[in-house]
Structures are given as C-alpha cells and as structure tokens.
Amino acid sequence: MKSVLHRGPLAKLGDLSETRYWVYLLLFPSLILLLLVVAYPTLYGFVISVREMRLTRPGLNGWVGTKHYVAMLSDRVFWISLKNTAIWVTAAIALEVAMGFVAAVALNRNVPGTKLFGVLILLPYFLPNVVAGHMWALLLDPRLGVINDILVKVRILSSYKAWFADPATAMAATIVVEAWHGFPFFALLFLAGLKGIPEDLYKAAAVDGAGPIRQFRLITVPMLRTVITAAVILRVISLVNSPDLLLVLTGGGPGNATQVLSLYAFQTAYREFNFGYAGALAVVMFVILMVFATLYIRLTRVSKD
C-alpha cells in the first residue's frame, strides 16, 4: 500500500486524465518541441533567404528581397547541381527499387535460412554514411582498392582506375555506393507489402489459367502500388535532403561532377558562411520536393483509377 502523501499528486494527475484537457496535456510537450526546432526554424529559414547574412562579415546585414533567387538563375553551379540531383536521385532510386524488389521476392519465398538472409541484407541500411563512404573509398581506392584488383585480374580493366577522381565515373561510383546503402530499405518495405497480398488471389488466378508472368503483372504490381509510392517518396525526400555520402566520397568533385543541391547549400553555409544564399538554395529544394510529392501522388492515384 502506498502512503497517502505519495498518492496525492498521482491521484490528482489521474483525475486530470479523466478531463478533456488530458489529450492536450499529452500532446503539449512534443508539440512545443517541434514548433521550436522545426516550425520556427523553417519560417526563419524563409526569412534568412531574403536577407543578407554572412557570419564572416557581420556588417552586411539586412533585407535584400529576391537578390539571392535572382543570383541563383545565373549561377552555373546551381544549374549543374540541379541536374546532378535529378540524375543522382533518379538513378539511385531506380537501382534501389529494382534490387529491393528482387530481394523482397526472394525473401518472400521463405526458403530455409530466410530469416538470417533477411537480417544480413538489411544491415547496410543501419550503418552510418560516414563509415559506408570510407568503406567504399577503400574498396575503390586507385592504389589499394580490392575492386580494382579483381577487375584487373579478370581482365575487365587493364589498370587500376581512380573511380571518384574521373568525372566520367565519379557519379556512377557514388550511385553504386548509395544503392548498397539504400536498397535494403526498399527490400524491407516491399517484403512487408508482398506478405500483405492474400495467397488466395494467386490460387484463383492459377485456376483461371494465368501463368507466373501474368500473375505478377495483374496481382503483384497493382497490390504493391501503395507501398511502392510511399517508399519512393520517402526515399526521394531523404536522398534530396542528405548530402552526407557525397560529402564523404567526393565533396562534390571532381570539378562539379557530383555536386548536388543539398551539398552545394551546405557548403555555401559551412565553408563560406553565406547563410542568405544557402537559405535560398534550401527553400528552392523544399519547393521542388513539395511539387514533386504532390505530382507524384496525384499521378500514381490517376493511374490506379
């Protein structure tokens, strides 16, 4: 039995939980926190993008209107980054969807040992970008890289190649690394989607004489559509937003061959302390993401009807 003194405040809180204020009390802490670390900074971000703000030159300060946005139009690096972002995200996600799908179908057959395979295939997704980046930098190193060694031994390459230093291969190499890191995410979601398809549908289709390919086209793909849409959107957002891997692997180089918007914005803020321009770049990214998400969801809905 607890003492009366101890029961006092708890009982009061218990009484409070019966009132209609309870739900607001539950939501209050997280809501305040998110307003403080997300909503306010986001609004402030819009403000920064129309101001001059350079930490290195505190005297330069004040409202500059659309100056940064106008400057962006004639900024060569911005356009290169925009194009690279599109290529990088599209290619990486196409590769990840394909690999994730194959992995999910294989895992869904539940052959003995599937559980262990599932865990091992998922592992890269949980590893830090910094380590993933250096791990692959080591594998692809122009002097000590084991991949170079193997490719030379099987005579695909005649000599070791500096994958990340050659503008022709840098982008492709970073895409492979990103696919390694990101495909387990799709495997995971697709597998969950596949498990949600009732077995009866396939049986009925088989009775009606549909072969594996038609079953796949007429049952699997339509039933997975929501999962695919959700997974692709989540991944596009996270890829467009995170410069980590490219920062570690290439720093946007050689030249600007692997420069993407998120990295460009980050470097503008981190290296040059030009917060105003970096803020404007971030706002543009945000708008692009919003437009993409809206269009994408609408298009996938339309094609379903």
Place this chain on the structure above:
Amino acid sequence: MLKTSRGRRRMADVLTYAVLLTMTFFCLAPIVWMFLTSLKTEADIVTSQMQYLPARITFENYRAIWTQSNFPVLITNSLVVTTITVVICVLTGTLAAYAFSRLSFKGREKLMLGYLLVRMFPAVMVIIPLFVMMRTVGLVDSRFGLALAYTSFLLPLFVWMLKGFFDAAPKELESAARIDGSTRLGAMVRIILPLARNGLVASSVFIAIAAWNEFIFALMLTTGQGSRTWPVGLQLMVGEFQLPWGVLAAGGILSILPVVILFAIVQRAMVQGLTAGAVKG
C-alpha cells in the same frame, strides 16, 4: 505434370538461393573487407601485390585509434548526445503517440499528418536557422543543443513508429481496467505501456542508431572538443592527418559495433515498426 511442377519448384529454389547469396555477399563483403583491413599491418595494406588475408593479425590499429587520437572523447560525446536524444523522444513522444493511438480529438488527422510532413523539410533548411538560433542562446557546441536539433527529425519518426505499436495493443484490456475503476492515466501506465514494451524498445533503439550515425547536423552545430561526435571527428581526422587506412578501418569497426549489436538484438521488432509506419503512411 507433377514431375515438371516439382522440377520447376526446385529450379525456383536454386534461383532464390543464388539471389539471396549474391545479395548477402554484396551487403557484407565491404564490411568484412574493412574488418580485415583493420587487422592488417600497414605493410600488408600498402603493397604492390594485393594481400587479401592479413599475413599477420595485429590489433595495433585499434590501439592507435584509441590511444593516439581523441576517439574516446568523440565516442563519449556521441553516447551522451544519443542518450539525451532518446530521453527527450521517449518522454515527450510516448505521450503524443498514446494520444494519437487511443484518444479522439479535433484535428487529430491533421496533426498526425503534420508530424509526418516534418520529414519533408530539407535538413539544410533547418540546419542554418537552427545554427543561428543556437548561437544566440549559446547552444552551439553543446551536447544538449545537438540532441535538441536531432529531435527535429527523430521525434516525429519515434511518434509514428510507437503509435503503430500502441495500435497493435488490444483495446479490451484497457477497457477492462477502466471498468474496474482505473483512471486513463492508470490504464496507460499499467496496461498499455507494458503491452507495448517491445515496441518502445524497438522505437528507442531505432532513433538511438539514427542519432549515433548522424553527421550533417553534428558537423554544422559542433565546433570543438566539447561536443564533437565520432562521425565528425573521424571525418576531420581523415581530412587533417591523412589517417592511415588501417587506423581508419579500426575506427569504423569500433563505431559500427554498437549499431550492429543493437540491431542484432531488436531487429525483429524494429522491422515490424518501420514497415507498419511506412506502409500505412
């Protein structure tokens, strides 16, 4: 007829194993290679003839990263930041997840969507204003400040994941407790939380791993020894001191060790929570 269908099934099984083995190799080989590199002497790494297995196993690289750099400080900072992040998310997020899962109120759907949309904001867009704000209140280069910044993207994730686990806990037990005279608070603490214990652990581990791995916020918001986390420290070491491959590999292995262990322990519940949240959303 029977024979061909059995033959077809066996073919499919063989193909399945081929796919699974190839993919597992693709996923694990880089990690294994880094591990092997961390056990090699410098002479075995920098060779004219590729040395696949270490000729002599050495722990020198591990000793070097641990005693000759500030790696222990970095790891400690990461531990502190991760812990604070998890504590904040569990304290505030559990309440919100419970409210979303069990209570009906005006604007519930909209608010839930709001928690989901937060993930759309570019990190860079939040980082810059956060940096300016934190500098004003003196939270730059503070472990608490960094943890606060992490809640910006981890708290919504935590709430969504945990809500899924709360949804899965049967409502009947809670109703029974309420009929027996328990308050809502009592039912939440005595019935729901114990029922969703695994989910709570899985969601916490998931955000702990994310906080432990985070790089960009940490790079921007930490400027010195006081709060620098291991991903930033390791990256700076590579840039500044031309860290030898063996030492870098050892650092990498040490820093992913906690992730691999945690992942191995709770992967089942974590996978459940991740997929439930994403498939519904």
